[in-house]
Amino acid sequence: MSMATAKKASSKAGGVRFAEENTAAAAAAAAHSHVHFDEKLHDSVVMVIPETDGNFLVKVGFLKTQHRYEIIFTLPEVPALGKDVCPAPVPNPYLQIKDITVVPDGGLKVTCEYMAHQEGVLCEEMLMVSESKEDVCLKVKVHARVMDRHHGTPMLLEGVRCIGAELEYDSEQSDWQGFD
Numbered sequence: 001m002s003m004a005t006a007k008k009a010s011s012k013a014g015g016v017r018f019a020e021e022n023t024a025a026a027a028a029a030a031a032h033s034h035v036h037f038d039e040k041l042h043d044s045v046v047m048v049i050p051e052t053d054g055n056f057l058v059k060v061g062f063l064k065t066q067h068r069y070e071i072i073f074t075l076p077e078v079p080a081l082g083k084d085v086c087p088a089p090v091p092n093p094y095l096q097i098k099d100i101t102v103v104p105d106g107g108l109k110v111t112c113e114y115m116a117h118q119e120g121v122l123c124e125e126m127l128m129v130s131e132s133k134e135d136v137c138l139k140v141k142v143h144a145r146v147m148d149r150h151h152g153t154p155m156l157l158e159g160v161r162c163i164g165a166e167l168e169y170d171s172e173q174s175d176w177q178g179f180d
Contacts, residue, residue: 045158064147124141
């Protein structure tokens with residue numbers, strides 16, 4: 001077999017081979033190159049951010065359009081509001097407070113339901129009022145990044161749980177025949 005034939009035969013083999021020496025050293029180097037994360041990354045939980053006016057911004061991360069979510073977060077103690085707190089009777093079709101309970105440290109554990117109704121960066125407001133003090137009100141803005149339902153499934157933050165999908169009307173599935 002000539003040298004040219006040998007080169008052709010070896011070039012068709014198609015495999016790549018690496019030197020097998022130092023495999024123990026390579027395995028040890030690979031073991032040290034893994035990325036390790038803390039147990040609780042601050043981006044993996046719902047973030048409650050106090051605002052300068054005494055109200056709060058709650059960041060709930062990525063959600064999916066046409067889906068309904070239960071969101072649970074804890075607000076720090078707000079002495080002006082007191083312990084008897086209830087949702088203000090202000091209707092919001094996309095965000096409803098389902099429960100408010102006082103936690104041992106004096107803060108408020110809030111459970112709400114959120115309907116991600118459109119794509120984009122959305123901010124919905126809810127109000128809480130004191131049952132014992134007049135004219136005392138707390139505004140909480142819920143900030144969500146809502147992605148289209150066809151763009152995959154977001155990894156939900158701790159404190160956010162999908163509780164259902166809304167059926168979206170699709171005009172192509174209509175059996176309406178039109179006007180006569």
